[in-house]
Amino acid sequence: MINLLDFDAAGLKALLADLGEKPFRAKQISHWIHQRLSDDVGAMTDLSKPLRERLAGIAEIRGPAVISDATASDGTRKWLLDVGGGNAVEMVYIPEDDRGTLCISSQAGCALDCAFCSTGKQGFNRNLTTAEIVGQLWHANRALIADGVSAPSVPQREQGVRGGSGVPFDAPRVEQHRAPITNVVMMGMGEPLANYEAVRAALAVFLDDDAYGLSRRRVTLSTSGIVPAIDRLRDDCPVALAVSLHAPDDALRDRLVPINRKYPIATLLAACIRYLERAPRNFVTFEYVMLDGVNDSVGHAHALAACVRDVPCKVNLIPWNPFPGAEFRTSPRSRILAFQQVLAGEGFVATIRKTRGERIDAACGQLVGRVHDRTKRTLRIQPVRAAPIMH
Ligand code: SAH
Numbered sequence: 271m272i273n274l275l276d277f278d279a280a281g282l283k284a285l286l287a288d289l290g291e292k293p294f295r296a297k298q299i300s301h302w303i304h305q306r307l308s309d310d311v312g313a314m315t316d317l318s319k320p321l322r323e324r325l326a327g328i329a330e331i332r333g334p335a336v337i338s339d340a341t342a343s344d345g346t347r348k349w350l351l352d353v354g355g356g357n358a359v360e361m362v363y364i365p366e367d368d369r370g371t372l373c374i375s376s377q378a379g380c381a382l383d384c385a386f387c388s389t390g391k392q393g394f395n396r397n398l399t400t401a402e403i404v405g406q407l408w409h410a411n412r413a414l415i416a417d418g419v420s421a422p423s424v425p426q427r428e429q430g431v432r433g434g435s436g437v438p439f440d441a442p443r444v445e446q447h448r449a450p451i452t453n454v455v456m457m458g459m460g461e462p463l464a465n466y467e468a469v470r471a472a473l474a475v476f477l478d479d480d481a482y483g484l485s486r487r488r489v490t491l492s493t494s495g496i497v498p499a500i501d502r503l504r505d506d507c508p509v510a511l512a513v514s515l516h517a518p519d520d521a522l523r524d525r526l527v528p529i530n531r532k533y534p535i536a537t538l539l540a541a542c543i544r545y546l547e548r549a550p551r552n553f554v555t556f557e558y559v560m561l562d563g564v565n566d567s568v569g570h571a572h573a574l575a576a577c578v579r580d581v582p583c584k585v586n587l588i589p590w591n592p593f594p595g596a597e598f599r600t601s602p603r604s605r606i607l608a609f610q611q612v613l614a615g616e617g618f619v620a621t622i623r624k625t626r627g628e629r630i631d632a633a634c635g636q637l638v639g640r641v642h643d644r645t646k647r648t649l650r651i652q653p654v655r656a657a658p659i660m661h
């Protein structure tokens with residue numbers, strides 16, 4: 271059986287063409303799946319009965335199988351989703367007054383092995399399919415609506431931040447449906463740009479006005495810095511970009527984010543500048559995880575300011591979230607504030623990420639799901655240890 275969650279608009283049109291149907295049928299079907307959040311091909315009453323019957327014979331709308339579902343006292347909710355073969359991934363809903371954000375996973379595990387990340391420590395099993403990625407948003411909206419969660423009040427007219435960028439300026443949007451999820455961040459398990467084609471198609475569905483209709487500025491992809499894929503995304507589907515920098519120089523970044531050995535900082539920053547030519551926001555967000563005694567000194571803050579000087583950016587400082595067996599410590603609050611002050615003094619907007627969902631281990635880098643590692647972790651390039659404290 272085909273899973274209709276696997277198709278973006280172009281894919282649905284091609285499927286309908288194969289069935290000898292007109293392209294507008296694809297739009298109708300997309301409305302049923304992604305706006306009415308239907309799971310029943312037979313219920314698509316504006317399709318002809320013969321088409322419904324043919325479709326029902328070959329296709330289904332199959333969302334994720336939920337293993338567990340927990341809500342923290344701050345309203346943060348985490349689902350563990352079965353993706354077969356003994357693997358499971360996690361997604362997290364973060365409610366705020368003016369938005370509902372869903373943090374989505376893109377891979378079962380991650381092969382990139384960043385030293386401070388629990389997903390990385392688990393190894394890698396496989397890429398998620400488009401249906402498994404889109405199915406996260408589809409399921410979260412359905413589950414929240416079923417629980418009576420109403421949509422946050424989203425301004426109907428969103429101002430774009432730049433013009434003449436080659437990308438359609440954010441048009442005024444009329445709310446077509448009242449979905450609780452207004453923002454998507456690709457910041458769950460996995461490196462989204464290492465699963466490029468499935469992620470690109472999923473992003474297309476998130477943005478499609480006949481599907482979820484999210485503005486490009488409300489969809490953020492976070493990457494550890496796979497440079498050729500950043501360029502592809504710029505050309506195919508530019509959404510808001512967050513880059514996991516975490517260190518101001520190559521020697522330290524090589525240790526924390528091993529992909530840096532392939533795409534060093536200068537190469538990465540050049541890709542960020544190219545990306546901004548098409549990006550929906552006129553800045554890149556640099557994520558910087560605060561690791562006690564490793565990358566969090568005032569000297570590191572000055573070095574970071576110098577390092578990113580030429581890139582229009584904001585810096586998001588992430589207090590490191592612990593997980594069992596990790597060899598790091600979270601920077602003390604005072605050091606995070608001092609780091610932020612240095613950046614502010616150098617003219618940067620630097621924010622500190624709020625930690626949400628603590629009791630249910632739903633914070634950044636705590637998502638573990640269940641991964642049957644297929645990589646040989648014993649062949650790691652080199653073990654990484656926390657460096658001595660440098661002040
Ligand atoms: N693979 C992508 C996106 C997923 S991780 C990436 O690396 O960007 C989302 C963010 O959480 C990244 O900035 C990542 O570096 C950070 N992160 C990973 N482990 C963390 C931890 N234990 N505490 C805080 N942030 C962490």
Ligand code: SF4
Binds near residue numbers: 380383389390391494
């Ligand atoms: Fe993978 Fe991102 Fe974790 Fe690095 S931080 S191991 S790229 S999920």
